Amino acid sequence: MANRTGTAQRPNGQTQGKICQFKLVLLGESAVGKSSLVLRFVKGQFHEYQESTIGAAFLTQTVCLDDTTVKFEIWDTAGQERYHSLAPMYYRGAQAAIVVYDITNQDTFGRAKTWVKELQRQASPNIVIALAGNKQDLANKRMVEFEEAHAYADEHGLLFMETSAKTAMNVNDIFLAIAKKLPKNEQAGAPGGGGQGRRLVDGDTGPKAAGNCCK
Amino acid sequence: MNEEDLLKRSAEERDKIFKRYDRGREEGAEIDPWEDPTFEVYHATDRYGFIHDKRLPSKVDPQEAKKQQIELERVKKWRKMLKSWNSSVTKEKLHKRVFKGIPNSLRPQVWCLLLSLDKTKTENRGKYDEMLKLARKYSTDARQIDSDVNRQFREHLFYRERYGIKQQSLFKVLTAYAMYNSEVGYCQGMSGLAGVLLMYMDEEDAFWAMHILLTDPKFSMHGLYKEGFPKLTRFLAHHDRILTKFMPGLKKHFDKHGLDAILYSLKWFFVCFVERVPFSLCLRIWDIYLLIGERVITAMAFTILRLHKKSIMKLNDMDSIVHFIQVKLYKDFMYDDDSAVHALERALEDLKRAKLDHPGPPTKDEIPSRPFGVFIEPTVDQIIGHRAEKFTEKERETNTLVVLRREEAREALENDVQLSVGDSAGLTGSKFSFDPSMDDTSSLLEDCQHMGSKRSLADTSVTSTADLSVFSTITRSQAHENSLDTHSNVSDNSVGGASSVGSGIVTSSGAHKPLFSTHSTPRATPHNPSPDVLRIYVPYSPLDTPLVSPHNGDVKVPPNTFPDNKIRIRVDNDELLTPLVEHGQIRSFRIDSPEIDLK
Numbered sequence: 001m002a003n004r005t006g007t008a009q010r011p012n013g014q015t016q017g018k019i020c021q022f023k024l025v026l027l028g029e030s031a032v033g034k035s036s037l038v039l040r041f042v043k044g045q046f047h048e049y050q051e052s053t054i055g056a057a058f059l060t061q062t063v064c065l066d067d068t069t070v071k072f073e074i075w076d077t078a079g080q081e082r083y084h085s086l087a088p089m090y091y092r093g094a095q096a097a098i099v100v101y102d103i104t105n106q107d108t109f110g111r112a113k114t115w116v117k118e119l120q121r122q123a124s125p126n127i128v129i130a131l132a133g134n135k136q137d138l139a140n141k142r143m144v145e146f147e148e149a150h151a152y153a154d155e156h157g158l159l160f161m162e163t164s165a166k167t168a169m170n171v172n173d174i175f176l177a178i179a180k181k182l183p184k185n186e187q188a189g190a191p192g193g194g195g196q197g198r199r200l201v202d203g204d205t206g207p208k209a210a211g212n213c214c215k
Numbered sequence: 216m217n218e219e220d221l222l223k224r225s226a227e228e229r230d231k232i233f234k235r236y237d238r239g240r241e242e243g244a245e246i247d248p249w250e251d252p253t254f255e256v257y258h259a260t261d262r263y264g265f266i267h268d269k270r271l272p273s274k275v276d277p278q279e280a281k282k283q284q285i286e287l288e289r290v291k292k293w294r295k296m297l298k299s300w301n302s303s304v305t306k307e308k309l310h311k312r313v314f315k316g317i318p319n320s321l322r323p324q325v326w327c328l329l330l331s332l333d334k335t336k337t338e339n340r341g342k343y344d345e346m347l348k349l350a351r352k353y354s355t356d357a358r359q360i361d362s363d364v365n366r367q368f369r370e371h372l373f374y375r376e377r378y379g380i381k382q383q384s385l386f387k388v389l390t391a392y393a394m395y396n397s398e399v400g401y402c403q404g405m406s407g408l409a410g411v412l413l414m415y416m417d418e419e420d421a422f423w424a425m426h427i428l429l430t431d432p433k434f435s436m437h438g439l440y441k442e443g444f445p446k447l448t449r450f451l452a453h454h455d456r457i458l459t460k461f462m463p464g465l466k467k468h469f470d471k472h473g474l475d476a477i478l479y480s481l482k483w484f485f486v487c488f489v490e491r492v493p494f495s496l497c498l499r500i501w502d503i504y505l506l507i508g509e510r511v512i513t514a515m516a517f518t519i520l521r522l523h524k525k526s527i528m529k530l531n532d533m534d535s536i537v538h539f540i541q542v543k544l545y546k547d548f549m550y551d552d553d554s555a556v557h558a559l560e561r562a563l564e565d566l567k568r569a570k571l572d573h574p575g576p577p578t579k580d581e582i583p584s585r586p587f588g589v590f591i592e593p594t595v596d597q598i599i600g601h602r603a604e605k606f607t608e609k610e611r612e613t614n615t616l617v618v619l620r621r622e623e624a625r626e627a628l629e630n631d632v633q634l635s636v637g638d639s640a641g642l643t644g645s646k647f648s649f650d651p652s653m654d655d656t657s658s659l660l661e662d663c664q665h666m667g668s669k670r671s672l673a674d675t676s677v678t679s680t681a682d683l684s685v686f687s688t689i690t691r692s693q694a695h696e697n698s699l700d701t702h703s704n705v706s707d708n709s710v711g712g713a714s715s716v717g718s719g720i721v722t723s724s725g726a727h728k729p730l731f732s733t734h735s736t737p738r739a740t741p742h743n744p745s746p747d748v749l750r751i752y753v754p755y756s757p758l759d760t761p762l763v764s765p766h767n768g769d770v771k772v773p774p775n776t777f778p779d780n781k782i783r784i785r786v787d788n789d790e791l792l793t794p795l796v797e798h799g800q801i802r803s804f805r806i807d808s809p810e811i812d813l814k
Contacts, residue, residue, distance in 0.1 A: 030363075031365075031366075055477060055481035
């Protein structure tokens with residue numbers, strides 16, 4: 001995948017770090033917490049009564065990894081089956097996907113598997129897929145065992161974490177894990193990597209993810 | 216689990232959900248603490264029943280008080296009119312009065328009258344209860360409806376308490392209606408529609424009101440919610456036509472940022488502006504909607520963009536445009552309701568004059584084809600909730616249509632550039648853009664980047680944005696590598712696109728290694744907010760400029776403030792100055808005055 005990469009250069013010629021932009025899509029059954037995960041990641045907020053997503057929502061967030069700034073363009077999709085026909089326009093061309101299920105509902109895990117299958121069949125071949133077992137704060141009502149999901153994820157080469165948008169558990173982590181796994185060097189060797197003073201979004205990349213961004 | 220177990224589990228789940236709503240909040244109700252919001256009810260509930268975070272001002276705003284006084288006066292007139300609803304006098308006055316706003320206290324009655332609810336209800340006596348019973352036994356939508364009831368209008372007094380009376384009603388109306396109109400069933404969005412109706416009606420009335428909204432040709436929302444959303448695609452296409460005709464600059468701005476109308480306007484069409492404009496204004500639109508039907512949706516969509524065009528044009532990435540349209544305008548529309556409705560009236564007139572007030576008759580597949588209220592036993596897959604492995608033909612069609620819209624937008628953008636630029640290649644390497652109109656933010660410089668960036672269907676599905684960062688830095692840095700012309704940039708685009716035909720699968724192993732970045736993934740935001748484009752404004756005679764007709768309110772004022780024939784350079788956003796590197800030396804790039812005149 002040709003992601004956008006560039007080397008931001010400081011006037012003194014030192015390399016400041018790359019900036020990569022990735023398109024990420026969230027998929028999963030209705031009411032598993034897709035929008036809540038995004039809201040937590042992007043704004044650090046949580047709403048118990050997050051309005052249902054109709055169609056899709058779009059947000060961006062930037063994280064920093066060592067010398068690389070990763071900007072996620074996040075497509076949060078509607079979960080209801082009726083909206084499935086619109087989903088391909090969001091996951092097409094995506095470099096990453098988070099497939100979300102609700103650990104208190106076995107059916108949503110089944111649906112998550114269907115999404116994974118669809119992505120592996122239809123989306124970009126190099127797509128990085130993460131599986132998120134959300135609502136970990138409701139573990140006392142758990143219906144999907146951690147081990148079961150973990151084994152499934154391993155078998156299919158997915159990143160896996162149990163998350164809680166409510167308590168923020170593993171939310172930044174899962175996005176960071178994806179950022180780490182995404183290829184970031186494809187453009188590095190490109191000829192004529194830009195004139196001097198070429199400046200890509202440097203320092204004005206919008207809100208930072210709490211606690212995981214560059215200083 | 217085998218099929219039998221799955222069926223049993225689904226039945227149990229459905230039963231459990233229904234029982235919870237039966238029980239409501241009585242003793243024994245299972246309600247998790249998180250399911251009930253904590254609100255300070257007193258002092259923070261507005262006149263429509265919405266509870267706000269903050270205490271409302273104890274003193275009534277004098278303007279608001281005046282409005283309420285006017286409304287009280289209107290109530291008297293309305294009461295009189297209601298006594299002779301079918302008279303010719305009423306017919307004469309109704310239109311004007313509805314546009315002024317139906318007094319909130321009379322909305323329950325007037326809405327029912329506008330929908331001729333009584334007639335439908337009497338004709339179908341007993342049907343609602345019948346559907347409720349069927350739903351309890353067979354509903355396959357209970358879980359989805361349950362999860363949506365749990366998040367619909369929770370900040371409203373009526374829906375605040377989990378399993379409260381209005382939540383019960385909402386659940387029942389939706390599950391019953393999904394049985395009654397099995398072709399639509401339940402589609403997310405319908406909870407908003409029913410939710411508003413239930414604020415002004417009782418359960419059974421809301422059920423029939425919903426049915427009228429879906430099936431009466433005046434509203435025909437059936438086609439919106441049914442599989443494949445055929446009406447939505449028709450209305451979106453019409454919306455684009457309107458933009459192209461009345462606000463081509465804005466349309467181009469959207470296209471440039473890869474912003475398809477489906478992204479920002481879905482709720483306008485689906486729930487008639489609920490949660491997209493302030494509730495008081497939303498009600499005013501609903502009043503008019505119930506009177507004149509779907510034309511108001513088209514006109515209001517146009518009005519919103521027309522009123523806020525300037526603000527939107529200033530936003531230069533998809534993220535902030537969508538946020539502005541969806542979130543900001545919901546919190547604060549920036550025009551009072553009367554002004555907004557006034558603008559809406561004007562829009563209705565303008566559209567009518569341009570013969571664009573209505574997208575034309577519905578297509579065949581938008582019209583209900585199944586009889587209502589006839590029970591069809593759900594399939595096993597429906598009961599268990601299995602996802603279909605493949606798209607139905609209709610769904611595939613929708614998908615293609617939506618993707619095509621993007622393609623068309625892009626082509627239009629390209630054609631536009633070709634037409635207006637002519638030999639743009641000569642300009643692309645230039646440091647400056649020639650922008651004949653200060654109003655139109657789509658300068659040639661930005662347009663040029665789209666030259667030749669004709670992408671594949673697969674690639675254009677979502678978004679793409681001019682890669683301004685490359686340009687602006689070149690123009691600003693005045694570096695010697697100015698040979699990095701757009702041409703290479705352009706061909707990158709096309710390569711990225713061409714290799715992804717059909718599948719959206721792109722590998723970077725293409726023969727052509729891009730110089731900066733290929734956009735095999737459509738970009739949603741520009742990487743740089745184009746902070747520092749240098750533009751030369753060449754003044755021209757206003758007479759040479761075709762003006763958009765003034766009556767549509769979209770008048771372009773030529774920059775005729777330039778008295779002479781000077782060339783003017785302007786540096787935008789000078790607060791974003793960056794140091795420049797030239798011959799390895801740092802040089803501060805600064806123009807003291809934002810505009811320099813070249814004699």
